[in-house]
Amino acid sequence: xxxxxxxxxxxxxxxxxxxxxxxxxxxxxxxxxxxxxxxxxxxxxxxxxxxxxxxxxxxxxxxxxxxxxxxxxxxxxxxxxxxxxxxxxxxxxxxxxxxxxxxxxxxxxxxxxxxxxxxxxxxxxxxxxxxxxxxxxxxxxxxxxxxxxxxx
Numbered sequence: 001x002x003x004x005x006x007x008x009x010x011x012x013x014x015x016x017x018x019x020x021x022x023x024x025x026x027x028x029x030x031x032x033x034x035x036x037x038x039x040x041x042x043x044x045x046x047x048x049x050x051x052x053x054x055x056x057x058x059x060x061x062x063x064x065x066x067x068x069x070x071x072x073x074x075x076x077x078x079x080x081x082x083x084x085x086x087x088x089x090x091x092x093x094x095x096x097x098x099x100x101x102x103x104x105x106x107x108x109x110x111x112x113x114x115x116x117x118x119x120x121x122x123x124x125x126x127x128x129x130x131x132x133x134x135x136x137x138x139x140x141x142x143x144x145x146x147x148x149x150x151x152x
Contacts, residue, residue, distance in 0.1 A: 001106055001108060001109060002035075003105075003106045004035070004037055005034075005037070005105045006105075007041040007042060007044070007103050010041075010120065012123075012128060012131070013122065014099065014123060015120060015121045016119070017098065017119045017120065019103065019117070021117075022080055022115050022116075023080030023081075024078075025077055025079075025080065026060075026077065029066040029069065030071050030077075031113065033060050033066075034107075034113060039061075040059040041058055041102050041104075043057050044056060044058040044101070044102050046102065046117055048089070048090045051086065053089070054078055054079065055076065055078075055079055055102060058102065058105075059074060079117070089119065098119050098120060099119075100119060100120070101117070102115055104116040
């Protein structure tokens with residue numbers, strides 16, 4: 001599995017409640033550009049429009065060897081989900097204040113573009129500070145253990 005892009009900021013800004021794997025409809029030049037790793041997932045989100053799921057604000061850079069048929073870098077892209085999954089996610093987003101945030105874009109072993117979509121709830125500022133404090137404390141403990149093992 002080749003990970004093309006990862007949205008690290010999403011785990012900092014949101015509590016990820018559930019992760020869903022979806023397919024992604026891409027054009028030929030988008031696939032080639034994505035295989036090169038020219039994808040940015042920051043500030044992107046998914047929404048339901050007319051009973052279909054779409055991905056918005058994902059930047060896939062234009063393919064350098066592409067011709068006039070090159071794609072628009074910020075176009076909305078369709079996500080491939082079953083009807084029941086779309087309805088369930090749409091219900092959770094509407095009633096409970098969740099957001100659908102892309103976490104990872106990768107190619108599976110069969111060569112298909114897949115997107116990990118997270119059902120997320122936004123973190124408050126103090127939650128973010130607590131997470132940073134916890135991570136720093138864990139890092140200090142690991143550093144102290146490593147130092148102690150070296151001295152013996």
